[in-house]
Amino acid sequence: MEKFIRHEGLVVPLDRSNVDTDAIIPKQFLKLIKRSGFGPNLFDEWRYLDHGEPGMDNSRRTPNPNFVLNQARYQGASIFLARANFGCGSSREHAPWALQDFGFRAILAESFADIFFNNCFKIGLLPIVLPKAELDALFGLTEHTPGYRLTVDLPAQCVIRPDGHAITFEVDAFRKESLLNGWDEIGLTLRHAEKIRAFEERRRSEQPWLFAQGLH
Amino acid sequence: MAKTLYDKLWENHVVHTEEDGTALLYIDRHLVHEVTSPQAFEGLKLAGRKPWRPDSIVATADHNTPTWNWERGIEDPVSRQQVETLDANIGEYGALVYFPFRDKRQGIVHVIGPEHGATLPGMTVVCGDSHTSTHGAFACLAHGIGTSEVEHVLATQCLLQKKSKTLLIRVEGKVGAGVTAKDIALAIIGRIGTAGGTGYAIEFGGAAIRALSMEGRMTLCNMAIEAGARVGFVAVDQTTIDYLKGRPLAPQGELWDRAVAYWRTLVSDADARFDAVVEFDAARIVPQVTWGTSPEMVSGIDGAVPAPEDFSDPVKREGVARALDYMGLAPRTPIRQIPIDKVFIGSCTNSRIEDLRAAAAVAKGRHVASSVKQALVVPGSGLVRAQAEREGLDRIFIAAGFEWRQPGCSMCLAMNDDRLEPGERCASTSNRNFEGRQGAGGRTHLLSPAMAAAAAIAGHFADVRELS
Ligand code: SF4
Numbered sequence: 051m052e053k054f055i056r057h058e059g060l061v062v063p064l065d066r067s068n069v070d071t072d073a074i075i076p077k078q079f080l081k082l083i084k085r086s087g088f089g090p091n092l093f094d095e096w097r098y099l100d101h102g103e104p105g106m107d108n109s110r111r112t113p114n115p116n117f118v119l120n121q122a123r124y125q126g127a128s129i130f131l132a133r134a135n136f137g138c139g140s141s142r143e144h145a146p147w148a149l150q151d152f153g154f155r156a157i158l159a160e161s162f163a164d165i166f167f168n169n170c171f172k173i174g175l176l177p178i179v180l181p182k183a184e185l186d187a188l189f190g191l192t193e194h195t196p197g198y199r200l201t202v203d204l205p206a207q208c209v210i211r212p213d214g215h216a217i218t219f220e221v222d223a224f225r226k227e228s229l230l231n232g233w234d235e236i237g238l239t240l241r242h243a244e245k246i247r248a249f250e251e252r253r254r255s256e257q258p259w260l261f262a263q264g265l266h
Numbered sequence: 267m268a269k270t271l272y273d274k275l276w277e278n279h280v281v282h283t284e285e286d287g288t289a290l291l292y293i294d295r296h297l298v299h300e301v302t303s304p305q306a307f308e309g310l311k312l313a314g315r316k317p318w319r320p321d322s323i324v325a326t327a328d329h330n331t332p333t334w335n336w337e338r339g340i341e342d343p344v345s346r347q348q349v350e351t352l353d354a355n356i357g358e359y360g361a362l363v364y365f366p367f368r369d370k371r372q373g374i375v376h377v378i379g380p381e382h383g384a385t386l387p388g389m390t391v392v393c394g395d396s397h398t399s400t401h402g403a404f405a406c407l408a409h410g411i412g413t414s415e416v417e418h419v420l421a422t423q424c425l426l427q428k429k430s431k432t433l434l435i436r437v438e439g440k441v442g443a444g445v446t447a448k449d450i451a452l453a454i455i456g457r458i459g460t461a462g463g464t465g466y467a468i469e470f471g472g473a474a475i476r477a478l479s480m481e482g483r484m485t486l487c488n489m490a491i492e493a494g495a496r497v498g499f500v501a502v503d504q505t506t507i508d509y510l511k512g513r514p515l516a517p518q519g520e521l522w523d524r525a526v527a528y529w530r531t532l533v534s535d536a537d538a539r540f541d542a543v544v545e546f547d548a549a550r551i552v553p554q555v556t557w558g559t560s561p562e563m564v565s566g567i568d569g570a571v572p573a574p575e576d577f578s579d580p581v582k583r584e585g586v587a588r589a590l591d592y593m594g595l596a597p598r599t600p601i602r603q604i605p606i607d608k609v610f611i612g613s614c615t616n617s618r619i620e621d622l623r624a625a626a627a628v629a630k631g632r633h634v635a636s637s638v639k640q641a642l643v644v645p646g647s648g649l650v651r652a653q654a655e656r657e658g659l660d661r662i663f664i665a666a667g668f669e670w671r672q673p674g675c676s677m678c679l680a681m682n683d684d685r686l687e688p689g690e691r692c693a694s695t696s697n698r699n700f701e702g703r704q705g706a707g708g709r710t711h712l713l714s715p716a717m718a719a720a721a722a723i724a725g726h727f728a729d730v731r732e733l734s
Contacts, residue, residue, distance in 0.1 A: 081344040083304035135461040141396040143412035172414035223286035259517035
């Protein structure tokens, strides 16, 4: 997993709520069996005027000039500003992969869908829940200030505006440690292998029906 | 201290707890399909690891598979590669059961699990698919997970989780004729919103839930994710136990009796406290139809599409305006006056035998309206399809002008050829009406199987209660 400590970057706002994972990365791209390269198809249906399919040369497609990610002032953005219930819908990790591949390191929103929120942490893309009033202000500032940038400081658990205003956020201690260190969670869990095995053996003797060996 | 069902399920699976409360939960059943597993198996391989317990895995190919012309195989090479990758991974690592493409028991992962007794009360069930909440119908803690977590479960048989708050949704009373689990689910989401369950584990209780069949409970729990909850479940009762008896992976003989005795404890204690409770009166729930691009944008069949100015919150108003624009609907259009182009009866929400029976009861002796371009019936599994054929449901559908297909996810998410063309409007028994979900530019209205059949016959939405 990619480490996250402190990040400073350009902000892009997407001012709608309930943005679902089908919108973030449409289903035709889920047929691919790789983990990277989804960035060019991030928000495919909103970003291009024509229909995209895997394997297409995206540089030859027609971008939708009205979509925020296509606007010149937001090129190179790495901090994503969103509204409520961001990432709702399917469990596809392709959605956070696409956001990360595009270049995003952090997403600020009023709320996130649960599975999406979880998936982001697994790859080192930091989802941050902020109060609505703070977000309203950030949307205004981003739209009215060309080149608006923010700093996300994970150790201090705050988002810092250029005017010095710092907005604190919550993050689980375990997740924070994992991000700061870029830990491999599987490796961490396997340190408890003995405990897992003991648990499993007890379960096998108490509820043997959970360990069926085949169809009968 | 009195415990909720959630507390019991949780405590039964904790292997280890970190200081901040993050727990390592043991996973009993791992459902695997072709779309969210390739990168997980690859990650496992790259790290030189092996699955911890292959006999916890139940796998099938469902998302990409075609629903007709099976003899031609999978023609789309990208889809075929994904399905072949699953074949290869299961071939290499093994599984408790695997139903590959074209197996007579193949089907949607959330249909085949319960159907084979692979989902048993008290289990933790995970799958790289958000609708894993379906299995909560069996008093399971059933989570949808992402691909990194699929790899984590493969490698360690555990999942890292934090305990949720508990929400009891109590639906008391009795639903009227023509009102189904799907209508209950949509009515709940209409009230609490698509983020209403975020951070909660939902237990569905009350007389109207007790009265539901297992199929109905699966429909309801399936939709829990659309209310934002990661898990939704129903306590064990006689209905649960009767459903499981004799299933191929359910225990038998003396083990069955021991299991049943344990399963009966999987209920919330009478005086258990929930963090939140929401009550519904079943008698007031009418057949539901969604009009927008989020499942919370829903109305009773007697209602009308709202207008953006009905909403005071500017973000919401803007969202409704955008949804109406996408859906090609004018404010205040009565739901019944909306004409449809296609009908889809299927998906892990509503493709079980009871769903097909309900749709066939409406279709029997009638015909799909000539304005409807296509009406698909896609059974949830090969076994559901075979059962329906034994009951003659296929002949009813075909005589009425429906297409009778092979099982799979099909037009629920349109990864195969079953899809909407831009601008087409569909009456769909699936679970998501997101933009482009059933095909780029397609317009989805969610409703129950009986209501979908009624819409197919009428050519527009119609109240199934008024069909004699
Ligand atoms: S039927 Fe639809 S919702 Fe269910 S598993 Fe398949 S794609 Fe997902």
